Amino acid sequence: xxxxxxxxxxxxxxxxxxxxxxxxxxxxxxxxxxxxxxxxxxxxxxxxxxxxxxxxxxxxxxxxxxxxxxxxxxxxxxxxxxxxxxxxxxxxxxxxxxxxxxxxxxxxxxxxxxxxxxxxxxxxxxxxxxxxxxxxxxxxxxxxxxx
Numbered sequence: 261x262x263x264x265x266x267x268x269x270x271x272x273x274x275x276x277x278x279x280x281x282x283x284x285x286x287x288x289x290x291x292x293x294x295x296x297x298x299x300x301x302x303x304x305x306x307x308x309x310x311x312x313x314x315x316x317x318x319x320x321x322x323x324x325x326x327x328x329x330x331x332x333x334x335x336x337x338x339x340x341x342x343x344x345x346x347x348x349x350x351x352x353x354x355x356x357x358x359x360x361x362x363x364x365x366x367x368x369x370x371x372x373x374x375x376x377x378x379x380x381x382x383x384x385x386x387x388x389x390x391x392x393x394x395x396x397x398x399x400x401x402x403x404x405x406x407x
Contacts (some may be wrong), residue, residue: 278343288338296337297330302330310374317392347400354406360397366398 305315319325324332350356366380367385372380384396 277321279352285343288341288345292341293334293338296341297333300340301326301329305345306374310376344396344400347403348396350406351399351403354403356397356399356402356406358402362398362402366394394406 295308304318308315308318319329366377367382370376371381374381385391
């Protein structure tokens with residue numbers, strides 16, 4: 261019951277964000293779309309690794325190339341970037357800030373999803389220079405809840 265309620269709220273929030281994005285006029289630089297596609301591929305690779313597989317194995321099994329994957333992800337990447345830009349604008353306009361507790365919660369959730377230790381997840385994010393990216397993601401989630 262609690263899970264169904266959470267899913268209903270998530271769906272409602274996604275619909276609100278989608279409406280805000282559709283009403284926004286946003287030019288998206290191609291480089292942002294390409295970056296998001298690469299991020300999506302990295303996330304897929306991490307998910308595969310969490311299951312003991314490699315991205316190359318997935319590509320072979322699905323009979324795809326990395327370019328096929330990039331092509332498949334392009335439209336959703338553009339939509340994701342558009343949503344991020346709208347949520348970034350809302351976060352800025354509303355003065356939404358990310359606290360250390362917000363970051364720790366997000367790291368904990370990520371660690372649970374990947375079956376990893378939170379410290380290990382934090383170390384990887386810091387080593388890869390993705391702390392600012394994570395903070396932006398947390399700010400966008402807070403902005404989405406604000407809507």
